[in-house]
Amino acid sequence: MIIQADDPIVEIHDLTVSYDKKPVLWGVDLTLPKGQLIGIIGPNGAGKSTLIKAIMGLIPNSSGYIKLFDDELSNVRDRISYVPQRETVDWDFPASVMDIVLMGRYGKLGIFKRPRKVDREVALDSLRKVDLEGYKDRQISQLSGGQQQRVFLARALAQQADLYFMDEPFAGVDAATEKTIIKLLREMTERGNTVVVVHHDLQSVTQYFDWVLMLNMRLVASGPTAETFNTEMLQETYGGKLTLLSEVGNLLKQGAFPSREKNEQVKS
Amino acid sequence: METFIDFFSFTDPNVRYVVLGSILITASSAIVGTFTFLKKKALVGDAVAHAVLPGVCLSFIVYGEKNPLVLIIGAFITGWLALTLIDIISSKSKIKEDTAIGLILSVFFGVGIFLLTIIQKSGNAAQSGLDQFLFGKAASLVGSDLVTFSLVSVILLIAVYVFFKEFTLIAFDKDFASTIGLPIKTMELILTTLTVLAVVVGIQAVGVVLMAAMLITPAAAARFWTEKIQVMIWLAAIFGAFSGLSGAYISYVAPSMPTGPWIVIVISTIAFFSFFFAPKRGIIIRYLTQKRIQRHIVDENILKALYHLGEEEKNFFDERTIETILSKRTLQKEVLLKSLRRLKREGYLKNSNGYWSFTIEGKNRGQRVVKLHRLWEVYLTQYLRIAPDHVHDDADTIEHVLTPELEARLEKLLNYPTTDPHESEIPYA
Amino acid sequence: MAMVGDAISHAVLPGIVLAFLITGSRDSVTMLIGAGTIGVLTTFLIEFFHKKGKLQTDASIGVTFTWLFAIGVILISVFAGKVDLDQDCVLYGEIAYVPIDLWITKAGVVMGPRVLYIAGTVLLIILAFIFIGYKELFLTTFDPSFATAIGISTITWHYLLMGAVSITTVASFESVGAILVVAFLIAPPATAYLLTENLVKMMIISSILGILISISGYYLAAGTDGSIAGAMAAMSGVFFGLAFLFAPKEGYIFKILKKQSAPTRLE
Numbered sequence: 001m002i003i004q005a006d007d008p009i010v011e012i013h014d015l016t017v018s019y020d021k022k023p024v025l026w027g028v029d030l031t032l033p034k035g036q037l038i039g040i041i042g043p044n045g046a047g048k049s050t051l052i053k054a055i056m057g058l059i060p061n062s063s064g065y066i067k068l069f070d071d072e073l074s075n076v077r078d079r080i081s082y083v084p085q086r087e088t089v090d091w092d093f094p095a096s097v098m099d100i101v102l103m104g105r106y107g108k109l110g111i112f113k114r115p116r117k118v119d120r121e122v123a124l125d126s127l128r129k130v131d132l133e134g135y136k137d138r139q140i141s142q143l144s145g146g147q148q149q150r151v152f153l154a155r156a157l158a159q160q161a162d163l164y165f166m167d168e169p170f171a172g173v174d175a176a177t178e179k180t181i182i183k184l185l186r187e188m189t190e191r192g193n194t195v196v197v198v199h200h201d202l203q204s205v206t207q208y209f210d211w212v213l214m215l216n217m218r219l220v221a222s223g224p225t226a227e228t229f230n231t232e233m234l235q236e237t238y239g240g241k242l243t244l245l246s247e248v249g250n251l252l253k254q255g256a257f258p259s260r261e262k263n264e265q266v267k268s
Numbered sequence: 269m270e271t272f273i274d275f276f277s278f279t280d281p282n283v284r285y286v287v288l289g290s291i292l293i294t295a296s297s298a299i300v301g302t303f304t305f306l307k308k309k310a311l312v313g314d315a316v317a318h319a320v321l322p323g324v325c326l327s328f329i330v331y332g333e334k335n336p337l338v339l340i341i342g343a344f345i346t347g348w349l350a351l352t353l354i355d356i357i358s359s360k361s362k363i364k365e366d367t368a369i370g371l372i373l374s375v376f377f378g379v380g381i382f383l384l385t386i387i388q389k390s391g392n393a394a395q396s397g398l399d400q401f402l403f404g405k406a407a408s409l410v411g412s413d414l415v416t417f418s419l420v421s422v423i424l425l426i427a428v429y430v431f432f433k434e435f436t437l438i439a440f441d442k443d444f445a446s447t448i449g450l451p452i453k454t455m456e457l458i459l460t461t462l463t464v465l466a467v468v469v470g471i472q473a474v475g476v477v478l479m480a481a482m483l484i485t486p487a488a489a490a491r492f493w494t495e496k497i498q499v500m501i502w503l504a505a506i507f508g509a510f511s512g513l514s515g516a517y518i519s520y521v522a523p524s525m526p527t528g529p530w531i532v533i534v535i536s537t538i539a540f541f542s543f544f545f546a547p548k549r550g551i552i553i554r555y556l557t558q559k560r561i562q563r564h565i566v567d568e569n570i571l572k573a574l575y576h577l578g579e580e581e582k583n584f585f586d587e588r589t590i591e592t593i594l595s596k597r598t599l600q601k602e603v604l605l606k607s608l609r610r611l612k613r614e615g616y617l618k619n620s621n622g623y624w625s626f627t628i629e630g631k632n633r634g635q636r637v638v639k640l641h642r643l644w645e646v647y648l649t650q651y652l653r654i655a656p657d658h659v660h661d662d663a664d665t666i667e668h669v670l671t672p673e674l675e676a677r678l679e680k681l682l683n684y685p686t687t688d689p690h691e692s693e694i695p696y697a
Numbered sequence: 698m699a700m701v702g703d704a705i706s707h708a709v710l711p712g713i714v715l716a717f718l719i720t721g722s723r724d725s726v727t728m729l730i731g732a733g734t735i736g737v738l739t740t741f742l743i744e745f746f747h748k749k750g751k752l753q754t755d756a757s758i759g760v761t762f763t764w765l766f767a768i769g770v771i772l773i774s775v776f777a778g779k780v781d782l783d784q785d786c787v788l789y790g791e792i793a794y795v796p797i798d799l800w801i802t803k804a805g806v807v808m809g810p811r812v813l814y815i816a817g818t819v820l821l822i823i824l825a826f827i828f829i830g831y832k833e834l835f836l837t838t839f840d841p842s843f844a845t846a847i848g849i850s851t852i853t854w855h856y857l858l859m860g861a862v863s864i865t866t867v868a869s870f871e872s873v874g875a876i877l878v879v880a881f882l883i884a885p886p887a888t889a890y891l892l893t894e895n896l897v898k899m900m901i902i903s904s905i906l907g908i909l910i911s912i913s914g915y916y917l918a919a920g921t922d923g924s925i926a927g928a929m930a931a932m933s934g935v936f937f938g939l940a941f942l943f944a945p946k947e948g949y950i951f952k953i954l955k956k957q958s959a960p961t962r963l964e
Contacts, residue, residue, distance in 0.1 A: 001653075002655075014658045014661060014662075016662065026648075026652055026662065027652060027654045027658060027659070029654065029655060053842075056842075056845075056846045058842055058845055063661060074848070077846075077847060077848045078847075082843060082846035082847075084842045084843055089839060090839070092362040093838075093839050094890060094893060094895055094896045094898075094899045095835070095839065095895070095896055096894075096895060099896070100839075103836055103839075103840070106832055106836055106847060106849070107847035107848060109832070112829050112830070112832075139895065140894075141894055142894075159847075218652040218653070218654070219652075219653070220653065242651060242652075244647070244651075244674065244677060244678065245651075245652075247674060248666060248669060248670065251669050251671065252665075252669060305753075305756055308753055310755040310756045310758075310759045311700055311755045311759055314703075314759060357941065360949055361891060361941060361947055361949070362890070362891075362947060363890065363891070364699075366699045366755075367699040367887050369700060370699040370700055370703045370879055370882075370883040371699075371880075371883045371884055371887050371937060373703070373876075373879065374877060374879035374880035374884070374933075375880055375884060375930055375937070376934075377877070377880075377930065378927045378928075378934065379930070379931045379934065381924050381926065381927030382918070382921075382923045382927030382928045382930070382931050383923070383927075384924070384927070385922075385923045385924035385927060386921055386922065386923040389923075476876075477763065477766050477875075477876070478763055478766065478767055478770075480759050480762075480763050481759065481760070481763030481764070481767070483759075484755075484756050484760060485759070485760050485764075488752055488757075488759075491752075525771070525774060525775075526770060526771065526774050528767075529766075529768075530767075530771065532764065532766075533764070533767050533768065533771065536760065536763070536764035536767070539760055543746060543750040549751070551749050551750055
């Protein structure tokens with residue numbers, strides 16, 4: 001069940017993404033509405049993180065295109081924020097909380113320029129929003145998992161973007177932090193920002209998200225949570241793998257076929 | 269030619285020593301190196317190679333003369349100490365393993381150099397030749413060295429033979445090895461000891477810096493030719509031995525040439541050759557496979573275009589001009605012509621006066637491609653819920669990929685549909 | 698990335714020899730350019746074998762640098778008469794000759810030790826590089842995917858950094874040799890890493906450590922008549938060992954004490 005959004009902020013057309021020639025996401029075709037809290041759910045290996053990495057241009061697409069704000073990614077980078085999974089970085093890195101949050105300003109600063117006073121103020125304000133103001137000079141290695149996640153969130157806030165992609169912001173955080181984060185995300189969407197979140201916990205889906213994407217190597221469903229998130233769709237998302245599809249994927253990898261034909265255009 | 273015969277007749281005892289010594293060293297390092305390579309700890313050997321220097325110097329200072337056995341014991345102790353320290357530093361502090369390796373390697377070596385210069389300036393006449401540990405002295409191996417080398421090689425070979433199963437398992441899956449009750453710590457200790465042993469001996473032939481190549485490069489080269497660990501070990505040993513022999517020969521022919529570096533050049537050349545030209549894993553073959561597949565795709569697309577034309581005009585064996593084909597499929601003209609000639613050669617097409625037409629085989633192959641294309645479109649719409657107007661591009665790729673086995677499964681799974689999502693008929697043979 | 702630095706420090710050898718052969722002198726600018734090129738080439742080869750050849754990174758590093766180093770040693774043997782370099786110098790340098798090797802201008806004015814000027818210039822270049830690119834280096838090292846997401850090229854900065862490593866290596870090459878450069882590249886930052894959790898402080902502390910290592914190493918060598926470079930590397934190990942054991946928070950002893958005191962607090 002794929003419901004299209006009116007006046008979409010994200011438009012994905014026929015997207016196939018491959019790792020080492022093997023497609024992990026097939027033919028994803030969807031639109032996402034503006035100003036909503038959107039959840040991406042699906043089993044392990046379904047391609048949830050892959051989808052947002054592809055949107056952020058971190059993995060090349062084998063085919064299809066993505067439009068953000070009806071434009072190319074490179075033209076609208078400063079309106080988009082990306083929060084990677086917490087474990088992907090080295091939290092022993094010698095840096096303070098403030099250093100990390102200031103990174104959110106780098107995109108706006110441009111090359112070779114140092115953070116100005118206004119950037120520090122924005123960073124401080126972002127820290128206040130995640131209740132970490134008092135931690136600004138703390139070294140990141142001293143933070144708990146939940147605090148690390150909030151630092152990443154503050155960095156995203158400091159970007160002052162319109163569209164946010166977050167890879168598992170609730171992974172490994174305690175219940176209280178999860179509540180703080182979801183409240184913050186709510187406030188963001190109420191201000192008109194759009195937040196897309198990779199999520200694991202099915203229990204909280206209806207409570208958290210306005211719109212939900214259900215993935216399992218392909219897009220199973222996309223639409224308002226109330227209409228989309230039902231037993232039938234869940235069964236299809238979590239109900240086992242498409243073996244034929246993965247075997248074809250393996251063939252592509254072994255043969256090093258191009259995942260899509262590039263040079264030729266089909267007329268018929 | 270004369271030198272060649274002189275060399276390979278091995279009448280000169282010096283030649284015999286050098287050749288045998290080099291081969292023993294290179295082959296046994298290669299065998300031990302295979303396991304460190306597979307454990308993804310290739311650079312550990314490099315660290316040991318640097319770390320033995322202070323041991324050599326210390327045992328000389330203590331013992332006062334150059335007794336090979338004593339020097340080896342000294343080397344063994346510091347080499348082993350270095351590995352232990354790397355382990356401690358990377359497990360007990362936030363310093364990462366590669367930093368710990370680089371740190372220990374350079375600091376131990378610094379201490380070694382420091383001690384060496386002190387010994388050199390102490391005026392002890394017995395010290396001359398200690399720096400063979402720095403640069404190696406493969407070209408001047410003597411009988412007594414050979415005895416030591418042989419002894420160490422035999423120990424290494426026996427140990428690898430006895431513990432082959434355990435080493436393999438530990439390199440592949442340490443956690444599993446531990447769950448089935450393998451004494452991991454002991455096994456790692458043995459492997460570490462063997463590495464140190466190989467280094468301590470090998471370093472005398474090729475020197476500190478190049479020792480790493482003796483351990484890593486043969487294994488890296490061998491990996492490209494096989495998927496079996498037994499074969500890989502043999503290959504690594506053979507590559508190693510060959511480079512040892514060649515290095516010895518080169519410095520026999522040109523005495524000013526250093527043996528160690530030439531051994532490394534030979535083994536590196538073998539490795540680079542393997543990286544590029546090995547069947548299956550080589551860079552070139554993978555590139556060629558891709559090219560071949562691209563040709564295959566172009567060919568099938570042309571057959572498909574001709575089949576479409578046949579469908580439209582209800583006559584599959586009509587003759588078509590190049591322009592007609594191009595109207596169905598945008599292609600560079602040269603690519604099209606090349607492909608058409610290839611298809612003719614393979615018996616799929618006929619050509620008369622610039623008009624092209626199907627043979628029976630050509631029509632069947634074109635038909636299969638079209639069938640697979642349409643079947644895949646049905647699969648995508650039914651099982652992946654992709655809208656009918658979005659399935660075409662994907663099917664354009666998969667039609668070339670599906671094997672007959674998958675084709676049969678697909679037909680069965682979809683229950684032999686008669687039409688695709690665009691209401692085109694699916695042509696069964 | 699520590700071992701890539703190690704690899705580069707060895708791999709620049711053929712670059713240095715070739716620069717000698719081409720210019721026929723120790724013309725520093727050519728040497729820095731040559732070494733920078735080889736350093737970037739080394740980085741490229743390591744990446745190439747890893748990505749295209751699917752060889753694991755550690756093996757890719759090992760194969761690449763030993764090969765280039767072997768070429769360098771052979772070049773030295775072949776052109777023994779023409780190149781003012783020998784194997785000993787390559788391995789452990791000779792800092793003691795620095796005061797003798799003077800820079801004399803065409804007019805005959807003695808300007809002082811030549812190496813001092815080279816090292817000074819390189820220091821300035823590195824400082825400028827860090828100052829200008831601090832933000833980008835910081836970000837691409839800490840969180841490459843975020844950097845890419847906001848449009849900063851991680852690959853470019855990786856190569857720039859490796860280029861900087863290369864020219865530093867070359868500048869230190871004559872004084873301390875290929876391997877001991879590694880001690881100075883790795884030991885001070887690793888020590889500082891245990892002492893602070895702030896990147897700027899870490900850089901300052903490593904610079905101070907570098908100075909302390911040089912001074913203490915020199916006096917150790919002078920007192921024992923040993924190799925200066927060797928003594929310095931040994932001292933860098935001593936400083937690291939001290940930090941490893943006694944650092945206020947990260948130190949081994951501190952950690953053990955904390956472990957022992959923890960249960961008593963529970964009681």
